Amino acid sequence: MWNTTLSFDYPLPMNDDQNWLEDYQQYLNKLNVHDKIENGLSRYLYAVFLLVGTFGNLSCVYGLSQYCRTAWSVCFYLVLSMLFGLIELYIYCGNLWFLSLTDKNLTLEINILSNAVCKVYNFVTTVLLYFNSWVIVAISVETMITIVYPHRMYKMCTVERARSIVLLITVLVVCLNLHYFWTIGLSLPETNPDVTHRMCHNNYQPQLSDEITLIVPLLEFLLDNIIPFIMVTIFIYMTLVTMILKKKTLHLT
Template sequence: MDTITNRTLSSNETSSNVTTINILDPNTSKLTYNIWLHGGIFLIVLGTIGNSLSLAVMMRKNLRRHTTALYLMVLAVVDTAVLYNWFVRNWTYAISGIDTRLLSVASCKIHTFCSYFFVDFESWILVLVSFERLFAVFAPHRVRNIFTKKSAIIQITATGVFLVIVNLHFFWTQDLENGVCDAIERRYMYFSRVWNWIDFVICSFAPFAVMLSSNVAIITRLVYLQKTKKQSSTNKRNNTMTLTL
């Protein structure tokens, strides 16, 4: 391949207006190219093996009965989808100069949708795990009644359906024209700019805020329980000494 782009394509980019340079030119683009060419396949293989091992462990009989294992199994599958959706596109582009998103109108719409949906889904599965941990600390005697396999499946399905609906707009807002996969029609251009902020909230800020709050609450609760237990032990020891005297 004689030329490469001066930047790699991220999973959320929707434009392909790039400047080509000579591959032998000693600059950062050459480094980026070599990273994708030689490291991309390694990351795909490593990620696939890691997620496959996670699935194998979580599917063991003694773990399958726990709802957390179900969340983590789905997470491993979605994480693999994110890996292939993003790395395969970039790796293919690095070795051949072909952007799979730009092969057709269908690939433009489907790949853009998948790029957003899988990452969103991954974030919110972690939120579901955080909720279960929160209930396990604050209501340990009720958590098994609340977080059953059936309820976990309902939660995962509802989350997936919600995120599909949120990202479904790509099938009519995105289009392929003159080698550009983007919001081509004028009426969608403003929404495309606003969408970046909406996606930031859905994919990053909201999950981060929920998980941070959950972890802070869990830590606070555990510290309180530890202090209560220590105080109870001290009082019990003092009462025993008093009775002895």
């Protein structure tokens, strides 16, 4: 009996088996052509993204670093954000580029090297993501202070204060992600019958409760995405409202 649920767009079986086989072969050839085009574009596009991202970030870092000692602390935040963003670009876009070239997932290969590498790699990458998200929050706060409370700008928006805030963010982010050292690990087929290959995941210890394995991803999503997004939105809204009100006041006067 013919299976007509394998795909949504290849020709359905016909009465003439030979005609159907020819149509199906043409469909497979078309898929191969599409795969070759996609792989070719991926190789060049990811390489372009890496080159443009590297050149753009490093040039901006060099330009902004000249003002970090004398200008407002927002330059200090921007330099850190660009540096960490460049690292993230290498981790994620670089991995996709390597995958398109060699058909090997470099991140996966690194994760399954050993149990220690599995823990440390996920801990470091998550800390980088968290840190960059909260640095953007700090930038939005300083922008809001500059517009809404300009008389406090020279006291609150200083490089010394920014360094203290960065230290605070680092300590908090590191503490929030220490759980990776006991909730993430490498499972091996010879020691865990539930897996068929080496696997770095967040449920490798049977003694971990279901609450931990469910709450931790939710907490990460809130701290890395939802809460920073809400805070940035609030501060941007306050900044825009103040700018509009000031503009109206100038027109009235």
